[in-house]
Amino acid sequence: MSTHIGAQPGEIAPTVLLPGDPLRAKWIAETFLDDVRCYSEVRGMYGFTGSWKGHPVSVQGSGMGQPSMSIYVNELFTDYDVQSIVRVGSCGAVTDRVGVRDVVIASGACTDSSMNRIAFHGIDYAPVADFGLLRGAVEAAEAREGGSPFHVGLIFSSDSFYPARPELLGEMVKYGVLAVEMEASALYTLAAKHGRRALAICTVSDHIVTGEETSSQEREQTFGEMVEIALTAALA
């Protein structure tokens, strides 16, 4: 067991899907994987291991925000020797170019978090996705017939779901940011630190410009396209 994950060594697969919502983790495991077993219920942050098309894979909830996610990712890398992590999250669209339920594949992630500023003494580190996973995800998304629109580009990993200065998002949009979520930037930085692979794929759950939104039940149980893209990119 690690401090926050109740698995024995060897119980977590080298490839992990990482939703923020632990109940999305449960839904993914039950919907997409075979031979599923739950390896952790610590703090209700479920983790499951199963197989997809014969490949071992785990699904671990990360919680909301970079501090929570970083706890699980640090332990997955250092205590369980995980090699690849694909975040399968929800995000808010910040531009008309992106619609609700579209899939956003994050090539890089800006942030307002102090985590990197502390780590790099104020220098702006640029957290980017693993290129192999990114290419695999784009190819998987392109191969889907009749799938939702998908976009590849920058996202913004915010420390605040309810920002004190929402107008700052407008500046990010001018510089190409497509959507906002709360974890990818620190995930990419941790993967670089540990020499592992990471990618964030998010489904748009709500639109900051139009106000359109999905329900919590939809965010938990209906964002399956990004899961199939993630599994194909990481394992096929």
Ligand SMILES: O=P(O)(O)O[C@H]1O[C@H](CO)[C@@H](O)[C@H]1O
């Ligand atoms: O749906 P998840 O994966 O949790 O992702 C998004 O949803 C949460 C906010 O509602 C944040 O964690 C944000 O990144």
Ligand SMILES: O=c1cc[nH]c(=O)[nH]1
């Ligand atoms: O972090 C998030 C996730 C979904 N929608 C948002 O507006 N923010």
